[in-house]
Amino acid sequence: MFTALAWLSLAPTVVNAPIPPSPAPIVAAVPAIEGQALPRIPDEFTLYHDVLPLPGQLNNVPVFNSNSPELVQQDGILLSTFPGDEMAHADAHLDFAFEGRFDFFAHHIARGLVPDDRRTLFIGGVIYNPNPEPVTLTIGQGVSYLSQEAPFYNLPALRFNPDGSVFSGPGSRTVADVLQQRRQSQWPRQIVIPPEQTYLLVNAPIPLRRLPFAADATLPPGSILPGAPNNFQGYPVASVVPRADGRPLPSNGRSLLLHLESDGPVYAATLAMYAPRTDEGEERAPTLQEWLRLLVNGRLAGPRDIPPTNPEEYAKSDEDSRFFYGRVAGVAQGSQWEARAVDEEDADYLTIPAAGEAVSYVISTVDYNTFGTSQIQSAPMLARYSDTAYRAHGNYGVHYKIRLPLHNATDRPQRIALSLQTPLQDETLKHGLRFLRNPVDRIFFRGTVRVQYETETGQQQTRYIHVVQRQGEEGEPLLRLALPPNAQQNVTVELIYPPDATPPQVLTLETLGNASARTRPPATVESAPVSDVDESADSLSPVPPATTSTTPLPVINTAAEVTETDATDLIPASMDQFLAD
Template sequence: MFHLLSSFLFFATTPPPLPPPTPQEFVRPQIVRPLPGSLNTVPVFNSNSPELVLEPGILLSTFPATGTTHPQAHLDFPLEGRFDIFAHHVAKAPTPDDLRTLYLGVIVDNPGREAVKINILQAVSYLSQPDAPFIKLDPFLENSDGTIYAGPGSRVMGEILRGWHQIQFPFLMTIPAGERQMLLNLPIPVKDFDPPINGRSSYLRLRSNGRVYLASLAMFAPKDEEGNERPPTLAEWEALLQTGDLAKPRDRAPTPPNSEGSSFLYGRVAGVAQGSQWEAKLTDRSEVDFLTIPDRGQIISYGISTLDRGTLGTEQIQSAPMLARYPDTAYKAHGNYGIRYSLNLPLYNPTEAMQTVTIALETPIKQDEISTGLRFFDPLPTNTFFRGTVRVKYTDDGGILQTRYYHLVQRRGQEGEPLVTLHLQPNTQRSVSVDLLYPPDSTPPQVLTIQTLK
């Protein structure tokens, strides 16, 4: 009886848990520089709007509009040579009893009079469930074997970064003159998941020796004679391409770039963006081949994925421009999902003393102008703004070439842990390479930070 009474009194008098402390901003004095270099000109077939697909239809079509039922759904933009495909969409049961599987299809058309060969240089596609669920991970984890990820975007970009290619995709497609083939025909199931929602991220790097048209499409799985779901056929995809309208529900329309209001909606991307990689050598000036490290206790950062109203004082918008788009979708590829950043830092210590230098990726609070430095939070809020793998290559203090992969999870306003720590001897230079593919489900901007410790 005593024990029961003690337990009752304990539970009766235990106060409710305190709410988490409110994040407080602080300013870190430092310099922020624009990132040297620029995006390349490789076009990217970027299918990300609508993100949530509840009704079948056309997600993105570069086909000509002639003879189609809904000409406004076709952008008439052929692709040839090097181009990439990025697709990121979510399926959700429209009603609790409607658990049909949504299929994502990418169809390729050869309009010419000769066969076209498409080299599939890399191709990776994953579902949220069960392939890559959004699990809670520590902010900084070594990811040497590629088994650490959270979400399909994180997993896909990590594998493309490593040069991997999924066995389900061939390395070569040959499309006869005037014919079409399916490049992707993959399910996004919702049945047996709680809640009944799922997503799929895909990224493909391609090279074509002739002109082709592409379309990404969404369709609920047809059924066979026994009433079981089956993949759609090429003929069924072609019928949807011919008669279908844009898939729904439509995402909210973006704010025009030159608008002056306080609110600004970037919108989601559906179109052909220009640029698949940002390659740069970070130096003091364009005419020199070294980057002088900051003075002791000082910090220099370079913007990563800066965007309209988020240039961090650099006035540099890195968002890929759109070569073709739908009127209700993003004006630029804000976020640069899937774009590879390949950055070389030839660090130089000009002093007569050994200096300890760190390099980190960070997620400061978005701002367009800065006065004395970047803003961060302490304690951190709960919302995640970056989730993906970063690769660093460098020669360590023992003279050994290192290649390291780290999976980062960063919240809004989070300072980053060092990816690399170097002890630079007096009057010496050592290079560090940093590579990442900007992962879907992240929110820009980020910075690459070089700090010389006191």
């Protein structure tokens, strides 16, 4: 096959021209939720209706999923599917070959060791062809952003996003780009990898300072990164905990999502390395040889995340103990979930609920958080490290496509509302969902949703909506639609689950009518407003143009744009609690 020494001779690589500045990456965090229902909260209310598993299932496309450790402060191997033979540390390699379609997902955060740390952490991604014949690697969509390119703006619950200019966090921006069929030109559409050669797919900086050029994910090896301090040798090593002096540590993150296809078996790896220095002390981008040397001789990068709980062992143990999900590093099975919600398996339509009633379908459910459906949607792991997640909790980067062939079986016109919601966790409530009247300021979802539907005249309409939801938020409707008597209209909801989110959510279909039909809370609680669909609006055109948005973004807090942010800017609130515990 090949030897470790052979890899070090594989210097040839394709370097792609950098592209103009682009949006941001995918920030992944695993939900920190215990395996029991939350205690009752005085501010909560319950809506009673059917809560159902989502029809369909994940496809079989493997996903290279590099997310552990999320916070990287030590050089090393993040994820390697290479064989461990002749490697210095065989346990750092999973021996899994990709062939055909596969996704390549990574999200990692760099954080300074001291407040004045301004170094640059690089993430490298390599693809190796072990075959005696050339292999063609097709690069479909590819998107990568730094968190400083996509700050967590304070956005309203809903905002139209026809051109991807509305985002809050790198995850929401990245998946919006992919959902809207964009790709960054920094990656070629196709590359031929010679026999027993390596392709440098990613050479991505995560700087702790502003760079004077676009920090693309494919910087040419040897590129100089100006602005590094000269006293870099005085920095402590990552294993030393710095003294707190009240100043925040600089942080930055990078995520990327690529859709790849190979016509032969290939191995892949992601690695982390602080930028090497020139003789003059300037930082530069690593070379392929340096990445391969780290791959052959390196250990797993650190610091390591909290090890996960084994779901099977936990099910047999005392359920009062804490369940830790862990973060993902390995190969997950499933890149897309297609669902068709109908009355019965052989039916062609979904009868809308009676007036005032509703039905919900769960999305991105995880162990011990399925809203009583017992459906765990987390992708299974085909290969993983022993201290990383047993499943791909959250399904970050997974494309959900839910078809709803709605049927009004009555002889009267009906109006329906379709909403994405983030209920409180409760495994004991089988026919209802718990919400908060005044949701706490812990954002659990931020991302773009695509809604396609038919008008009464049969015209197809498309809208892209950026959604922000807090824990326990009932949510505002994405769509309100009128259905004529005995008529059928098709609605399709799509989203790529954003890494800035904390699962799970539900998609709720409600037929508007009697507000008390689902035992709504007292009249002091205002119901979520429902806005009509303006079928003539430009934002609802069948193919939204990818032009500059005329919708203004909210006032930007400049403090959120600089690199020297608090680490909490990069991690959802639930993740903070997870790390604190």
